[in-house]
Amino acid sequence: MQGRTLFISIITVLVVIIAAFAVLAACHYFLLWKPSLQGKCGGLTLSRPAPTRSHLARFRGQVVGKNLWLLQYRWFRRRFKAVGTTLTLTRELPSTEYKGNLVRHAERVGDVVIDTSGRFDFGDLSPGEYDLTVSLPREDAVGFGFTIDPSAHSTDVLIDASPAYYCNCCGWNFELSSAGR
Secondary structure (H helix, E strand, O other), X not given: OHHHHHHHHHHHHHHHHHHHHHHHHHHHHHHHHHHHHHOOOXXXXXXXXXXXXXXXOOOEEEEEOOOOOOOOOHHHHOOOEOOOOEEEEEEEEEEEEEEOOEEEEEEEEEEEEOOOOOEXXXXXXXXXXXXXXXXXXXXXXXXXXXXXXXXXXXXXXXXXXXXXXXXXXXXXXXEEOHHHO
């Protein structure tokens, strides 16, 4: 009798594990993969052109995100400040500079390492096109482009530094924050 009870307990545990896996797979499909394939959460898709550069009057904002493996849900990963993330900003030069054997297309503006506040501010920047490299510790880096335009209304951005290895909805987002609209 005791052997039968043990067998039923093991079967019950297996059924619960399989059900949990099925629920997680369904959530991944409907919350991450399907919107990603339909282009509803940013990123590049085959049927849409590349996004245009954001226009900002000033470059400041907040960096959030974390590698949560299979739990890369937007609402969850954005609860973490991306402490230790490095933002490297370069300004694209209006024309290529030649100095001897050195050819320059851009100049480095500066680096910011995100602290526990999660906030950053690059101060007053000259008008022009900029490239930003976001490096979350122990993860791949990702790049974003934007334009500093004094006539723009937006100043604040939200950068989601969470790695997005398998879908566009999983992270690596650069968006105008509501404070900057």
